[in-house]
Amino acid sequence: MRPHLILCFVLSFVGNFLFGQEVLRADVVLKDSLANGFDTFSVEHWRDQYEVIQLNDTTPYYVPYVSVKENSNDTVLIRFTGEFNSELITFHVEDSLLYLPLLDQEEDQITTILPAWKADYSLEIRHADSLIGKLNVIVYPEQREQVILVPMFTVDINADSLEQWLNDVYGQAQLNLDLTLAPLFSPEDFEDTLFSNPSLSHDRFTEQMILVRDAYFDSHITENRKAYYVFLVPGFVDEQLKGYMVRNKGVAFVKNSSTLYRDIARTLGYGIGVLDDTWLEDGPEMGTTSNLMDTSGLQLTYLQWQSIQRSCHSVSYFDDYEDVRTNSGIIAYYFWEEDADGNIVLSKGSIMNSIFRPFKRNQYSLHLDIDSWFFRPLFEIRGYKINFLHLLSLVVLFVGSIFLRRRLYRIKWKVIEQSRLLKRSMRLTVFVLFICSYYGSFTLVNEGYFMFEVESGKLVYLNQFTTKEAIKEIRENKNYTRIEESNQGSEILIKKGDHWLLEKRKKVLYFNVTRNGEEWTNCQFNFDSDSLMVHTKDFKEFAESHYMVFNYMEDGVCQYQKVYNHLGKEITDKLVIDDPAKRILLFVNGYRPTSIGSNFEENFEDIQKNGLEFDNSKNLIYDFDRYDYWRPWKEIDLLFKNRINPSDVFYADGHFSVATSNHQSLLGFTVLTNSYPNRCSDLDHHICQKKTHNWEFYGIKTKSNTSEMLATKPNKRGFRTRVTNGQVAGRNLEQIFNELPNKSANDTIYIVAHSMGYAYALGIIEKLRGKINFGGLYIMAPENASSGNVHPEEWNEVWQYGSDFERYRYSAPCLLDGIATQTGVGGLPLGNRTYVPDGMMGKMGFFNTHFIGYYTWIFDIPKNETGYIRQR
Numbered sequence: 001m002r003p004h005l006i007l008c009f010v011l012s013f014v015g016n017f018l019f020g021q022e023v024l025r026a027d028v029v030l031k032d033s034l035a036n037g038f039d040t041f042s043v044e045h046w047r048d049q050y051e052v053i054q055l056n057d058t059t060p061y062y063v064p065y066v067s068v069k070e071n072s073n074d075t076v077l078i079r080f081t082g083e084f085n086s087e088l089i090t091f092h093v094e095d096s097l098l099y100l101p102l103l104d105q106e107e108d109q110i111t112t113i114l115p116a117w118k119a120d121y122s123l124e125i126r127h128a129d130s131l132i133g134k135l136n137v138i139v140y141p142e143q144r145e146q147v148i149l150v151p152m153f154t155v156d157i158n159a160d161s162l163e164q165w166l167n168d169v170y171g172q173a174q175l176n177l178d179l180t181l182a183p184l185f186s187p188e189d190f191e192d193t194l195f196s197n198p199s200l201s202h203d204r205f206t207e208q209m210i211l212v213r214d215a216y217f218d219s220h221i222t223e224n225r226k227a228y229y230v231f232l233v234p235g236f237v238d239e240q241l242k243g244y245m246v247r248n249k250g251v252a253f254v255k256n257s258s259t260l261y262r263d264i265a266r267t268l269g270y271g272i273g274v275l276d277d278t279w280l281e282d283g284p285e286m287g288t289t290s291n292l293m294d295t296s297g298l299q300l301t302y303l304q305w306q307s308i309q310r311s312c313h314s315v316s317y318f319d320d321y322e323d324v325r326t327n328s329g330i331i332a333y334y335f336w337e338e339d340a341d342g343n344i345v346l347s348k349g350s351i352m353n354s355i356f357r358p359f360k361r362n363q364y365s366l367h368l369d370i371d372s373w374f375f376r377p378l379f380e381i382r383g384y385k386i387n388f389l390h391l392l393s394l395v396v397l398f399v400g401s402i403f404l405r406r407r408l409y410r411i412k413w414k415v416i417e418q419s420r421l422l423k424r425s426m427r428l429t430v431f432v433l434f435i436c437s438y439y440g441s442f443t444l445v446n447e448g449y450f451m452f453e454v455e456s457g458k459l460v461y462l463n464q465f466t467t468k469e470a471i472k473e474i475r476e477n478k479n480y481t482r483i484e485e486s487n488q489g490s491e492i493l494i495k496k497g498d499h500w501l502l503e504k505r506k507k508v509l510y511f512n513v514t515r516n517g518e519e520w521t522n523c524q525f526n527f528d529s530d531s532l533m534v535h536t537k538d539f540k541e542f543a544e545s546h547y548m549v550f551n552y553m554e555d556g557v558c559q560y561q562k563v564y565n566h567l568g569k570e571i572t573d574k575l576v577i578d579d580p581a582k583r584i585l586l587f588v589n590g591y592r593p594t595s596i597g598s599n600f601e602e603n604f605e606d607i608q609k610n611g612l613e614f615d616n617s618k619n620l621i622y623d624f625d626r627y628d629y630w631r632p633w634k635e636i637d638l639l640f641k642n643r644i645n646p647s648d649v650f651y652a653d654g655h656f657s658v659a660t661s662n663h664q665s666l667l668g669f670t671v672l673t674n675s676y677p678n679r680c681s682d683l684d685h686h687i688c689q690k691k692t693h694n695w696e697f698y699g700i701k702t703k704s705n706t707s708e709m710l711a712t713k714p715n716k717r718g719f720r721t722r723v724t725n726g727q728v729a730g731r732n733l734e735q736i737f738n739e740l741p742n743k744s745a746n747d748t749i750y751i752v753a754h755s756m757g758y759a760y761a762l763g764i765i766e767k768l769r770g771k772i773n774f775g776g777l778y779i780m781a782p783e784n785a786s787s788g789n790v791h792p793e794e795w796n797e798v799w800q801y802g803s804d805f806e807r808y809r810y811s812a813p814c815l816l817d818g819i820a821t822q823t824g825v826g827g828l829p830l831g832n833r834t835y836v837p838d839g840m841m842g843k844m845g846f847f848n849t850h851f852i853g854y855y856t857w858i859f860d861i862p863k864n865e866t867g868y869i870r871q872r
Contacts, residue, residue, distance in 0.1 A: 329360025590755025633853030726763020
């Protein structure tokens with residue numbers, strides 16, 4: 001048997017005696033630098049990561065960790081210093097004696113084999129029943145992922161050597177990487193030699209990176225979309241930067257250098273393992289460790305192993321700030337260039353390649369032709385254009401508030417002079433008046449922008465823009481004045497010479513195509529309609545989505561027609577095929593934290609530090625887990641897929657600010673998380689029932705029930721905000737279902753909603769009611785559940801999953817869901833609720849009881865019991 005691991009247990013004689021006997025101490029060190037994973041305490045900043053036990057001497061003993069492959073034997077070497085009797089050496093797991101075969105013995109060492117187990121265990125080494133050493137063995141299933149290296153310039157790389165090198169590193173976490181060296185790739189529109197400096201937070205790609213990534217996948221349609229891609233680039237503007245990858249994403253950019261192999265391994269750490277630089281978060285000084293995520297070194301800690309194991313199957317190519325292409329949205333956007341005769345200027349000889357369709361939105365863009373100096377934007381704050389009048393009103397109102405307060409103080413009212421409370425109330429009143437007045441003036445100035453809105457015609461601010469530049473400008477031109485348009489439509493931007501023209505059209509665009517010699521290359525926009533009319537197929541229906549119809553004309557007669565959706569897929573022949581009944585599965589996620597940590601609690605810890613939130617949902621529908629909400633956590637979406645067996649799967653984003661929840665504000669939530677008790681260490685004897693309140697000003701202490709700290713007062717206004725936005729998503733989902741007009745009536749939808757996603761799902765349901773069959777509704781840890789209602793009679797089955805608030809409210813409040821205090825869904829009988837099982841107590845708590853990754857217990861519910869999801 002080939003040994004995978006060699007460990008040395010070095011027993012040092014410390015020179016002191018207890019009870020007249022020699023004290024033996026086992027210090028574990030690694031002989032081979034990368035023989036499986038081995039992690040021992042060596043960095044002072046990481047002291048708290050390790051278990052500490054006390055042996056018979058006075059110094060603490062930090063227990064090391066080793067990673068082994070599931071059901072695999074591993075050879076270990078135990079070296080002794082000092083006098084010992086090998087016959088008195090025994091091994092124990094959970095107080096049970098474990099026999100390990102002896103392979104070899106020398107004067108000061110023995111070689112043995114770790115057992116092949118499926119679960120983690122702690123191995124104790126005893127001498128004459130006295131504990132002299134311990135080892136925590138972490139057992140992992142062997143994982144395998146594919147890495148594709150894409151060079152953007154000619155380079156000589158030995159793929160086999162690099163693959164072995166990467167596996168030596170990631171083998172510490174029992175992850176094998178299969179490396180493929182792709183052919184040279186040079187994007188046609190990419191002329192930059194150096195990449196601009198990306199975000200230091202590793203949270204978003206630069207425009208250059210997005211261009212390269214999208215160009216590659218557009219030209220490699222059949223490429224493996226579950227692999228990690230590493231683009232080998234010429235370099236970065238920052239000469240010190242060797243590689244970049246957004247955390248938990250699947251695309252990396254690395255420059256060629258003398259340390260290329262290590263640079264690739266380190267950069268992959270951000271994506272494969274959601275790892276970060278070692279020196280962040282008060283870590284050790286840069287360059288002082290041998291960790292992979294430091295400036296040199298290859299070692300990984302056991303916490304990094306765990307993060308790699310959890311995250312390596314989650315492959316997404318889009319960061320959380322991008323507008324990802326989707327076939328949902330009320331308004332479709334089109335860009336093309338026309339010549340003097342009105343013909344669309346062809347790109348690469350293809351009509352479809354010449355009509356750019358970069359995205360859909362739920363609103364028209366806001367185009368302003370501002371010719372007033374007072375309204376000309378100076379800068380932007382969260383999408384709001386700030387002009388001179390905004391600043392002027394701020395200054396005037398601020399000076400006015402100071403003047404008002406001073407005038408009030410000159411009034412010699414004895415009552416005011418003698419009352420500190422009235423003085424403070426006066427200040428507060430003036431401050432509130434200032435805030436309200438400025439809010440009103442800010443809103444009024446914003447309304448003034450609409451005097452300059454361009455509904456159609458020339459867009460002067462786009463003069464001289466290329467098509468690429470115009471698309472970028474419009475992508476960033478987001479209309480915050482409304483969440484949706486009342487009717488579906490199209491926004492068309494046409495380039496003529498150096499100018500861009502705006503046209504707002506209906507949802508179906510018709511083009512006439514004529515011959516230019518032997519080729520059908522003359523294409524002109526003809527008209528628009530709300531109906532899809534294809535007379536060559538004897539088809540006419542009211543359109544539910546956006547389409548392009550091309551009429552191929554010869555001598556004034558239409559020879560044939562082609563129909564495309566906004567994505568550019570031809571659907572002509574699908575219009576007349578039979579409509580099979582479909583089973584559709586929809587996932588509706590809840591709140592998305594701004595940080596992607598290795599677990600839910602780490603995410604919210606980051607929120608507490610930076611106080612940031614993502615923008616509210618764009619109310620679009622995706623056909624993949626766009627925000628990596630479900631897939632990273634034990635692939636829970638796949639578990640639902642296997643049970644429901646759907647024809648199509650979609651994902652809706654129910655993310656909204658904490659302000660829409662019962663917590664009312666991010667600050668209030670942060671205060672609660674810092675003060676609420678952690679899970680009790682002894683789950684049989686809870687000490688968390690009461691919370692002590694120190695009233696230092698009065699010098700007294702009081703106690704109250706801990707559960708009273710939770711956010712239980714319903715935020716009905718915030719709940720309704722999410723429902724209203726969910727209705728927009730429902731419109732978009734209906735649009736996708738009916739891309740082939742009126743084809744959803746015989747389909748059945750199943751909805752999985754988590755947390756804030758529950759309210760959002762109710763909005764979707766309101767829009768789909770009567771237009772599709774309702775199959776199953778599965779509600780997990782709903783936020784503010786009592787503020788909404790379901791109608792169980794509409795569904796084949798409805799289940800609510802979550803914690804039992806009434807059961808633990810007074811006896812064990814540390815086990816309750818602190819993110820969303822669980823109440824019953826309105827209209828749902830008590831018999832339709834299923835609670836977190838007792839066997840999950842060790843994973844319950846303020847964060848964990850809410851965490852979607854722990855809800856896989858749903859699939860362990862026996863058949864025909866409450867909460868069981870029937871196999872389809």
